[in-house]
Amino acid sequence: MIPTVALENVCCEYGAVKAVDGVDLALAAGEFFTLLGPSGSGKTTCLRMIGGFALPTSGRVLIEGRDLTDAPPYARPVNTVFQDYALFPHMNVRDNVAYGLMVRGVAKAERHRRAEQMLELVRLPGAGERRPGQLSGGQRQRVALARALINEPRVLLLDEPLGALDLKLREQMQAELKALQRRLGITFLFVTHDQHEALSMSDRVGVMNRGRLEQVGAPREVYDAPATRFVAEFVGAANLLEGELARRLAEGASCALLRPERIRLGPERGARAAGTVTDSQYFGSFVRLRVQIESATIAVDLHASAGPPPPNGARVGLHWSAAAIHRIENGTEDRR
């Protein structure tokens, strides 16, 4: 099956800086794919190369099998929801939403009808007469979404669209976006630096670092079995066991991952490791302890149901099942 979007060994250089360095990626039809990475990792540049706002210095960009590497944005069956929404301030909401139809020459009555349909889809019916300046951040977000969807794109590109919203609204929009994507069956390519967003919304996640895709996989795969040190540390909280500790606790691996929430406290006897509590941080649903074991510090997440945490200075035994340890084979290889 032809992928909806394919990047083939794509590079993008700005002067001496390699923003994107040899990325291969194929998005299946109807997939919710997230590019996750820190700022400057090249995820937005990848999105801009698919949208046509940046051109690759080498490699190919294919959309439904057609080579559109150097095509301008208006010639691509792709639409974008911009980080700052980019609503036209001199037009009302209806004209903003209908803009894509207007520049394609759709008659006024028809485009107004379809704009109203799109506004209903994003739960803003009747808002057509208002100006973007009169809307709240969440409403602008919905208008930007409606405007991008009215052209019925093969792929919707979303560039950190929820970044400007406060937490409650962001969580609500995450759920709505996901529901909308399921209903429409359009491929979504979502760019974010927020790992919670990436894990909770996506069918697949691609983790980017320094212009490269470090790992592509289902959220659970990326979280439980990170391919590299970077992925292990960037996605979720991580204890990376190295050197002597790794040899002892992870059966001779050079580097291993142990997630804080996979560790239980228990008696020192029979424990896999024992140490002293040096710090505890309260997060509401869990408490994160720092336990000193020899020269290393290990984070342990205690669920609220585990009762009050031991005080600082207490000796504790740490228990986990063998499956909790994930070996990172190329962990010591320094990619930087």
Next chain:
Amino acid sequence: MSALALDAAPRPLRLRVSDALYRRRALLILLLLVPPMLWVGAVYVGSLTALLANSFFRLDDFTGQVVREVGFGNFAALLQGANVDVVLRTVTMALVVTGACIVLALPIAWYMARHASGTRKALLYLAIMLPLWSSYLVRLYAWKLLLAKEGAISWVLAKLHLSWLLEALLAAPVVGGHSLSFSPLGTFVVFVYLWLPFMILPIQAAFERVPASLVEASGDLGAHPAATFWRVVFPLAVPGIAAGSIFTFSLTLGDYIVPGVIGDSSMFIGQVVSLQQGTAGNVPLAAAMSLVPIAVIALFLWGAKRLGAFDAL
């Protein structure tokens, strides 16, 4: 205890004055506004009123004295053949100069706002502002040399075997003339040169306020670059274009030196005003004539507002 002792000490006068002003914001604003209000009220509105009043008086032909009787003779004189020509000529020139400045300024302003950065942007600012630092008269006479029959422009065109082009332009009715420096075409060129900075800077400021993502969004939604320009870039530049047009239009309407130095002998409003109040000593007619630009600009602004030029402000 020490805190109490401090409280007991009287605050210095300077601080008490500042406290009093801080409490009474209105008084502070009033104090700040007195000097400009005096200036605007007495000097500016006063002289404008004197001008308006003068335009209703008349000149006694025998004594050469201004007779302070209210009448509309001056305005009737404005509607006579020669004066109507002067007004139409000046307004047409102002409109054409403004149009040319808009066309020339848009790409320069876009480049400055969108593409130039750092040193290049600073150099562009300098290149645009630099002519304003030197005397207007020096630049005017420099242009006279450039445009003269034996000047640099006709020399370059001759070397390029394009003299026929210049001759064809100068042979054209209305705009043509003996040479570039003695034709309305030359006047137009120099006006555009002089006022272009006043058009570039406001448009550039307007473009600076247009986020790059708006242009990208337009292309993303399927608009060709031409559609993006007319639907997004131009409407958002209109406040800048309106501001720049007010400058170029009013500067051209009021100028009396350029058409005197470069152009054929046909008169512009400014020249008539200068002649009437200077040589002829007919201040009332000069006053009436100088009300014409004010009326035309008021009309211009009203038209611009009707077209929605200030909606985005």
